[in-house]
Amino acid sequence: MNNQEQPVLDIKDLCISYYTRAGEIPAVVDFSLTVKPGETIGIVGESGCGKSTVAMAIMQHMGSNGGIKSGSIKFKGRDMTQMSDEELRQLRGSEVSMIYQEPFAALNPSLLLREQLMEVPLTHEDINREQAYERAREMLANVKLPDPDRIMNSYPHQLSGGQQQRVVIAMGLLSKPALLLLDEPTTALDVTVEAGIVKLIADISRKYGTSQIYISHNLGLILETCDRVFVMYSGEVVEEGTIDSLFTWPRHPYTHGLFGCIPLPTADKNAAPLKPIRGQLPLPHERPQGCYFGPRCDHFQAGRCDGDKVDIEHVTGSAEDHMVRCLRWQEIDHTKEAPGGEAKEAMELGGPVLEVNQMKKYYEVIDSSMKALISGDRVKYVKANEELNFNAREGETVAIVGESGCGKSTFAKVLMGLEGGTDGEIKHDGKDVSETLVRDRTDKQISSLQMVFQNPSDTLNPSQTIGGQISRVIKKFGVASDKDEVFNMVMKLLDTVKLPRDFYYRRPRQLSGGQKQRIGIARAFAGNPSTVIADEPVSALDVSVAAAVTELLMDIQRENKTTLLFISHDLSVVRYLSDRIVVMYLGHIMERGTTEEIFEPPYHPYTEALLSAVPIADPEVTKREILLEGNLPSVMNPPKGCPFCTRCPRRIGDICDNEMPPERQVTDTHRIKCHIPIEELQKVEPVIHVPAPEERLGKPEVPASTH
């Protein structure tokens, strides 16, 4: 990269405001950024810090109530804020393109993809339809879509989410833009699909020399895709620098805070727990004096940090473009800022609480296709869960991982008694509950097995106060009935989930997502459950909120010796908090074992791929790359043999296609379902390599106790 070259994009002192009835909202203030040719820039920060606003400003598409107040956005030397509509139109889609968070919503549902792709070159270049078709086809092949001709003649809903996103990327690249904006392009996708898209995005800049701006809240993804990174906080950049310098030597307390929130491989729920950033992002019109991060900063110094607006300055001694916006960065002892909060005591595990034997859940569906109608074979079974075996002990955290559609949530529903199992046995606290649906269970049984849901808003009654909802649960489960006693219990629960006591009188709509999730947790724990099932409890939450909620769950569990079933697709969280892991694929348990056993060879080939797909925000951790081809098969039509055989990189032959693999026992606790003998699997290299603390450049200070 040549520094003398003219930057592709040069943003100077950009201020953007939204105008609402409540007044002006200064969403972004004094934002500056340059993008050099071929460079990929990452922008990270919590939700609402202004990342998308910057992207839309670059596209000059601010909606009806947004506007650029001051500053310039120069694209190849021309100021976009001064351009006419026609000049902008010619730039959009040809020189600057954008990729969106939800590919399905971004594509027109009623136009063939052919049309939607071809119109880009047809609009911006002087070519005929045949040439445009060829170009589109070629680009689809370049983004690694199988069978481009079929996709050209499909509608968006006929493709999977990952394929749709590839089409959107192809669409963005069709006219070889100089700049590509990606706003959370993989957030809506499954981990293994995400890994494929991230690889594609990284290849693009290499292949076409396209500059990119990659927006994400996930530091791991930024690390894998970008050259330089901008950390945004409340509408401004607080730290910027190359990936190496910023990830290895972060200098802003907020950046440290972000790293402390994510479960890096060095984190450990007992020795080095997550350290959420306290408080929350101020609303744009409620920013404090001086440093915007002040109220949440551990190094805040009255009289200094709340004085004048803080300027961004160069980090002396670091790379020349490493900048930080903090008055005290030189005084702070950064070695003490490494991720990992105060160590907590590990928990003793008790006796078995939950036992699941040979549980099956089939859904009956009526096939309404012509073929089924003629053959008379209309009832089909969706095998959502197939012979699940597993158990959990008191105080233990067992994680169930797998991609969407693998049957995780079905399993949770059957356990909860929301649906009846088809076969098998579920024993909870020694009693068989597999046959008893929730309406037939005793209050005691219900209260001892509770659930925390992914979307807290869906399960809270919008018209009832928080206090009322929790009290009702307490009374219903017979924990207490005296009015004062119930009130005191609710207060204690609010303390436990770290919410102010006056939330008793609030209604759900007055709460943020993280606060609602805390209420969800409070409600689940109100009846002193022995087991709590948490179905992706933090995946809808922002990084620092997710960290806080995760820690909260861990603390309550520690206190009550609760058994926790943690359902998730995110292996880094799972590694962080679970004692044992169950890996599911298409309704089958492919591998189960303790956390260490899952993360070390022998691996099931699917586990291996999952591990490789986890983005890790640590530049010194290396990973072996394993990309899965193809899509998850339909549960209606699973492969005859090993469920994973259509995508398995280690497939050994016809036996995989035709025969269900046996469950092989590695140790007492570790089982793998695969035709490859354990000895062979034993020989594979570990997927993730975490350097020993003494080998590290940046953080020799990482406590030695971790892994």
Added chain:
Amino acid sequence: MLILILRRLGSMVLIMLVVSLILFAIFETDKLAVAGKVLGPYSSTEQREIWLEENGYNQPFFTRYVIWAGNAMRGDFGQSLQLKVPVSQVLWPRLANTGILALCLFAIMIPLSLFMGVLAGMKEGSFQDRAITVFSVLTTSIPEFASATLLTAVFVFGLGWLPGTSSMTAGFSFKELVLPVLVLLLYDFGYITRMTRASMAEVMNSQYIRTAILKGLPYQRVIMRHALRNALIAPFTVIVLQLNWLLSGVIVVEVFFAYKGFGKLLLDAALFGDIFVIEACTLVAVFVAVASQFISDIGYTYLNPRIRFS
């Protein structure tokens, strides 16, 4: 798609059967009452019983139903009590008259209201949007008889351009159609316009329109190619369902202008207690309702590839 059509057709037949059975049960269970209606209030019970015997009314209920339904399907609905002619002789011309009215109305209303709706929904909150919305709310909220009176006052009595009644006694006349169509147009156009506006505004706020704009497509193409088709799916359904309303809901207009339409026929029959005409009209109305639902369902599916291919 084929399956869908077959299935829909099946349920259409089923609905018709059920409705006709209910209809038959309501009107013809009490045989003596039927005979009373036919022979007049002063007929004696013996006379009525003889009539019943002669007309095959003493067979079991279901046999009678089957015969009745069979006749209805062949277009034989019996004799009108009021007009003393076979029902079919009055029914079809009336239906045709209403058809003509509907055709003229649709020919003007559909292009107009779709155009206005799209124009309004294209830029939510703009001047054109607010103007069109206010106008369409205004016209819809004026009752039909009010606008009919007003228009008659202006065009018939004031300017003397148009005839005040539309009974078409001297054969078909376009001039006589103008006022009824105009009144209906004023009443219904606002509804379709607002439907279209809402649908268009929603589409314009969608992410795929943002994609289209940010692809650098000319505005005209964004509207014509990306927005229109999606925006018209919802109004299409509503328009087809308007057929129903036109059949029986425009009595006010038909009465006001003495237009010999279907609604007027039904009204007269109901007032007179002309049971065979009522039966026939109800059957036709239900048939049109079911058929338009069928067309709108199939059309909706066809316009919406997400449903079409799944």
